[in-house]
Amino acid sequence: MQLHEIDDPDDDRLSDYRDLTDVALRRVREPDEGLYIAESAKVIARALAAGHRPRSILVQRKWVDDVTPLVAQAPGVDVFVVPPAVAEALTGYAVHRGALAAMHRPALRSVADTVAGARTVVVLEDIVDHTNVGAVFRNAAGLGADAVLVSPRCADPLYRRSVRVSMGTVFQVPWTRLADQRSSAAELASAGFHVAALALAGDAVPLDGFARDRPDRVALLLGSEGHGLSGRSLADADSVVTIPMAGGVDSLNVAAASAVALWALTREGR
Secondary structure, rough: EEEEEEOOOOOOHHHHHOOOOOOOHHHHHHHHOOEEEEEEEEHHHHHHOOOOOEEEEEEEEHHHHHHHHHHHHHOOOEEEOOHHHHHHHHHHOOOOOOOEEEEEEOOOHHHHHHOOOOOOOEEEEOOHHHHHHHHHHHHHHHHHOOOOEEEOOOOOOOOOOHHOOOOHHHHOOOOEOOOOOHHHHHHHHHOOOOOEEEEEOOOOOHHHHHHHHOOOOOEEOOOOOOOOOOHHHHOOOOEEOOOOOOOOOOOOOHHHHHHHHHHHHHHOOO
C-alpha cells in the first residue's frame, strides 16, 4: 500500500477531492475529467466489486486499517493520508465516513445495450435533486428494475450524494444518459417497451389496474420534483398511470412514488 502523508490542502496531488460541496463545479468537472467520488469504505467496496478502478484514495490516519482490504483489490493505487483539518479544508466539509476514493468514471453504454433483455426500465426526466436520484436507484435495485435511463438535464447518478444515498446500488443497476428524450422514447417503443408515464391526469389509469395486466416490457417514466413530466413526454407515452391517494394529498415525492410503482410492477417476480 503506497501511503502518502500530506499536510497541505493545496497539494496538487489532492486536486480530485477539492471543493466537493461546490455542486455547480463538480457536476461539470467530474464528467469532463472522467472521474467520480465514492464516499465510505462500503461504497468504495461496491464500486470495486462492479469493476470500477480507483485513481486514488483519501483517508485520515485513524481509518487507514479500514481501507487496507480495499487497497488490496487495487494494487498500486496511491493512498493519501491527511489530518482531519486538511480533509475539511480540501473538501469543504467535515469528512467522517472513513474514506473517499476518486474513481475512474466508466464509459456510458448505448441505450440499446442498457435495456437489452430488460422487462422493467425506469426513465428519469430532469430530476435535479441528487438525493432523489440516488433513492430511485436504490429502489430500482431493491425492487427489481432492470435498468435506469436519465435525461440530458437529470442530476448525475455518480455525483457523490447520489452514490451515497443509493448505498452504491448505482454501480449494480445498468444505466445510461439519454442524448435526447424524444428520440429515446421512440427507441424504447421500437424495442417493444410500453412507455408508462407516472403522473396526475384526468385520463390516468390507477397503478394497481395497470400493474395487474402490465405489458411484457414497461418503461416507467418519472418527472421532475416541481413540474412533473413535460407535456411532450405525456403526449408520447402509451399510458398515463397514477397512484391513488388519500387525505387530500395529490402525490408522493418522486423517490417514494418510484418505490410504490416498482413494487406493483415487479411483485410477481418476487
